[in-house]
Amino acid sequence: MAEGIPENKKRHNTSSKEEVKIHIKSSAKFIAVASGKGGVGKSTVAVNIAAAIARKGFKVGIFDADVYGFTIPKMLGITGQPKAIAEDQILPLEKHGIKVMSMGFIVKENQPVIWRGPMIHKAIKQILTQTLWGDLDYLIIDLPPGTGDVAITSGMLLPNMSIIIVTTPQDVSSKVACRALRMAKKTNLKILGVIENMSYFICRKCGEKAYIFGQGGGEDLAREEGVPFLGEIPLEQSIREGSDSGRPLAFEESDSPAKKTFERIVSKILKM
Numbered sequence: 252m253a254e255g256i257p258e259n260k261k262r263h264n265t266s267s268k269e270e271v272k273i274h275i276k277s278s279a280k281f282i283a284v285a286s287g288k289g290g291v292g293k294s295t296v297a298v299n300i301a302a303a304i305a306r307k308g309f310k311v312g313i314f315d316a317d318v319y320g321f322t323i324p325k326m327l328g329i330t331g332q333p334k335a336i337a338e339d340q341i342l343p344l345e346k347h348g349i350k351v352m353s354m355g356f357i358v359k360e361n362q363p364v365i366w367r368g369p370m371i372h373k374a375i376k377q378i379l380t381q382t383l384w385g386d387l388d389y390l391i392i393d394l395p396p397g398t399g400d401v402a403i404t405s406g407m408l409l410p411n412m413s414i415i416i417v418t419t420p421q422d423v424s425s426k427v428a429c430r431a432l433r434m435a436k437k438t439n440l441k442i443l444g445v446i447e448n449m450s451y452f453i454c455r456k457c458g459e460k461a462y463i464f465g466q467g468g469g470e471d472l473a474r475e476e477g478v479p480f481l482g483e484i485p486l487e488q489s490i491r492e493g494s495d496s497g498r499p500l501a502f503e504e505s506d507s508p509a510k511k512t513f514e515r516i517v518s519k520i521l522k523m
C-alpha cells in the first residue's frame with residue numbers, strides 16, 4: 252500500500268482515470284486549489300485567481316467542491332439555485348462573468364454534511380458531469396482542506412487536473428500543506444506551485460511590513476518539495492471586504508499589493 256494513503260483512497264488513485272463526459276470545451280484546463288489546514292484562505296485565493304484570469308479575457312468557471320464549507324457563492328454574491336434544463340443537465344449560475352456550481356446547491360442550508368467516501372464520489376461526479384460548463388478556458392476547483400476523497404475523485408474525473416497548494420507562513424500550516432502536496436504527487440497531479448497567503452501586513456501609517464504569522468513557510472515548502480513558489484499574498488482588509496461583499500478584490504480597479512500579487516500569480520499560472 253502506498254505510504255500515507257489509506258487503502259480505500261488508493262483504489263481511487265488518479266492514475267486509474269474514470270471515463271466520464273464533462274460538458275466543457277475540450278481545451279479547457281482544470282486547476283484545483285487545495286490546502287492542508289482549513290481557514291488559510293484557500294477559497295479566497297481560488298475566487299481571486301478566477302477573477303484575475305477572467306480579467307485577462309479568459310472564460311472561467313468555479314466548481315466549489317468544498318463539501319464541508321462551501322463559501323464560493325457568497326464570495327461572488329450569488330444567491331439562488333441553478334436550473335435543471337433536463338433530467339441530467341444543469342445550467343451553472345453566473346456572476347461577474349464567472350460560471351459557478353457549488354456542492355452547497357445540493358445541501359440544505361445549516362445541515363451538517365455527513366457523507367462517506369462513496370457518497371462524496373457520487374455527488375461530485377454527478378455535479379461535474381451534469382453541469383453544462385460550456386466554452387470555458389479554465390475551471391477552478393475549490394477543494395475541501397486536507398487530503399480526502401474530493402481531491403482524489405476530482406483528480407480521477409478531470410483530465411490533466413493540476414493543483415495549487417495554499418498555506419499560511421506558520422509551521423503548523425505548511426507542515427500540513429506538505430501532506431496535501433505529497434498526496435497530489437502520489438496521485439500524479441501536476442503541481443503548479445505553492446501560494447503563501449496572509450504572508451504579511453503592511454502598516455497603513457508607516458508602510459512597514461509586519462510578518463505576523465512568521466516568514467517564509469510557503470517558500471520553504473515549495474523549495475523542499477521541488478515545486479514552484481507562486482507568491483506571497485498580504486493580509487489585507489480589502490480582500491476580506493471583497494469576499495464579504497460578493498465582489499472579489501481581483502475585479503477592482505485598485506493598486507493594492509494583494510491585487511497586484513494575484514495578477515502576478517495568474518500571469519505565472521497562465522504560462523504553465
Ligand SMILES: Nc1ncnc2c1ncn2[C@@H]1O[C@H](COP(=O)(O)OP(=O)(O)OP(=O)(O)O)[C@@H](O)[C@H]1O
Nearest residue numbers: 289290291292293294295320485486487490491494
Ligand atoms: N489575505 C487575506 N487578507 C485578509 N483576509 C483574508 C485573506 N485571506 C483570507 N481572508 C479571510 O479569511 C477568512 C477565511 O478565508 P477562506 O474562507 O478563503 O479560507 P479557507 O481556507 O477556504 O477556509 P475553509 O477551510 O473553511 O475552506 C475569510 O473571511 C477571508 O475573507
